[in-house]
Amino acid sequence: MRRTGTTRRGVFTATGAIALGAVLAGCGDGPGGGRDSGRSAAAAAAEQASAARAEKRIRTAAARTGLELLGNYEHVIRTHPATAAGLSPLRDAVRAHTKALVPAGGQAPALSRSRATDAGTAVRELAAAERRAADTHLAALMEAPPELARLLASIAAAGAAHAYLLTELAKETLS
Template identity: 40%
Template structure:
């Protein structure tokens, strides 16, 4: 602490101001390195794109399951619609499907062939949802906050889908 009797000379003030100005204006070594350094990828961009592709692939699996087993359409349509919303939330494009009622992501991954029985199809969809939810949970700590929250939300929805897909249907 400066005592009450201590005085600062004009010369001291001028030197302090000059040091501050010169220090603030110089580029230093960091500026030269930044200009010549390759651009670093923006954190989370690749992960967001991968999440959109993953959700798009899952929508395709739902579409194939509904096409192969129309009796499952009522049960699978709401889950498929949520996954299509994930595609959009991750920045993917969703186009109108050929049938017109539910959106399909673009570009569409290669079609998958669902199992022969509806029960096996539900089990396969549940396994795909579980695997994707687990992968998303592992990525959470490596991405920026907003994307981590979005991935966590999609992973939680996927875990909920697993429960719904594994549930025995109630008799009508």
Template identity: 40%
Template sequence: MPWTLPVRPSRRSLLAGAAGAAGAALLTGCTGDGAASGADTGVPLERRMREGAVRDSARLLERYDATAAAHPGLSERLAPLRAAVAAHATALAFAEPAGGGRSPSASASAPAPAPSGASAAARDAVAPQPAEALSALADAERSLSQARTIALAGAPGELARMLASVAACGAVHAYLLTSNSGAAS
């Protein structure tokens, strides 16, 4: 039976996500001196946040690749989720514009390891049972989603909107990875 997406998330999951976003906004603090933390690095905040988000996405892609390599039977199920994570990395990346300065661009190329690019160490870290491997991958998606939700409170406008979308997508991925429809046998 082919795996299909649920029609829509439950009201409980939407309320939990909204509560999490509100809580993250309340938990972020001020530096007290009016300066943004890390402002003395000379690198603009948005650029640092984007580069960190791309690195996080690249690590998540490695986990997808390692899971697919360790459990080839899961490859078809993981492929659309992995593709979305790669698209997120691309959307979050900075591109070098023609003028020489750096600016965000949705058409930027981001590191997206090839599906066979999982390192030996990453493959060894994958749980031996497919269901456990999916659960671990869901935990990684959930953790990154929560981190991005917290980070969006300090992000500049457009980046905050993008982080919110990517965090929501990660939460959906975690749900899909742990749902019974299409579950590994």
């Protein structure tokens, strides 16, 4: 007696035929394959240009934040030379992060003026500046393309670690 109705083999054959038909139908819709290819290529080019402008804008803003932070480090080290040993490695890391964001031949750090009269207060202000910079980099993640987002996330994490280290250094400086 022969089985009637749907068999497992029949289902697999039908599914394979449908999948093959979908794959073959999709092959002709690439660039130059369909009648809307000119419009879709122009749209893709416009989208790429827009993404490049957005990335440049995000990089410029992040680099400006890094340069301001680097200027803060330079000012504190220059004003309070006793902090140079603790701040120099962190400043060098901020310089490297900023260099990763700024194109070649970038800007010089913007020096800021701290109102702190003692080294402990200056280091606490520097810790607050690191926190603000890390928050700024995190805020930019939502708009950044994937590669830049990874870089910004890494720099923000380093900034949070720097803020912690600076807070501890400020405690030691006050003692």
